[in-house]
Amino acid sequence: MSVKPATENTQNPAKSSGEGSGKAAQKDIQVVEFILGKEHFAIDLFDVKEVVEYTTITKLPNTPPYVKGIIDLRGEITTIVDLKQRLNINDASGTDIEASRIIVLDEKITHSKMGILVDDVSSVSTFEMSQVDTASESVDQDDTSILGIIKKKVNIKDKEVNELIIWIDIKPLVKDIKM
Numbered sequence: 001m002s003v004k005p006a007t008e009n010t011q012n013p014a015k016s017s018g019e020g021s022g023k024a025a026q027k028d029i030q031v032v033e034f035i036l037g038k039e040h041f042a043i044d045l046f047d048v049k050e051v052v053e054y055t056t057i058t059k060l061p062n063t064p065p066y067v068k069g070i071i072d073l074r075g076e077i078t079t080i081v082d083l084k085q086r087l088n089i090n091d092a093s094g095t096d097i098e099a100s101r102i103i104v105l106d107e108k109i110t111h112s113k114m115g116i117l118v119d120d121v122s123s124v125s126t127f128e129m130s131q132v133d134t135a136s137e138s139v140d141q142d143d144t145s146i147l148g149i150i151k152k153k154v155n156i157k158d159k160e161v162n163e164l165i166i167w168i169d170i171k172p173l174v175k176d177i178k179m
Helices: 135-139
Strands: 028-036 039-044 048-053 067-073 076-082 101-105 114-118 120-128 146-156 159-168
Touching (some): 067 114, 101 120
Parallel strands (some): 076 114
Antiparallel strands (some): 048 101
């Protein structure tokens, strides 16, 4: 089963033209939210082509440990990157790999067929830039993949709390992977 976000015929609001679209259009971000271990992450919706269920991954020899292998996705060989390993996230959750999802990335950013393996995809969401803390991104100057921390309001036991979502830029994490 394939779940496709509406990316093919959807114009990026940040790139739309017309009167009054300048600064106002950049106040919203659209992201795909997903789980790695116990943490919530998000990547830009326009970096995603589709989300597919886990399928058997064929391992490749002499590849970095975060390159899980390849899959046959509708007749096309697609490289799969284990995002947990790429981000050095220790997985204590014990999630069954067969319950995982593969986020297939847009070829415009990867220049090849590539997907990232994640524990689960929770939603496609729109947030205002006022909900994003970009001061936290400078925690580690060497880590250029963190764009900010999204504060998502959720209700837990009749209390409204902020769930923190780490918003990452997937491009620097996959740019050096050539298959």
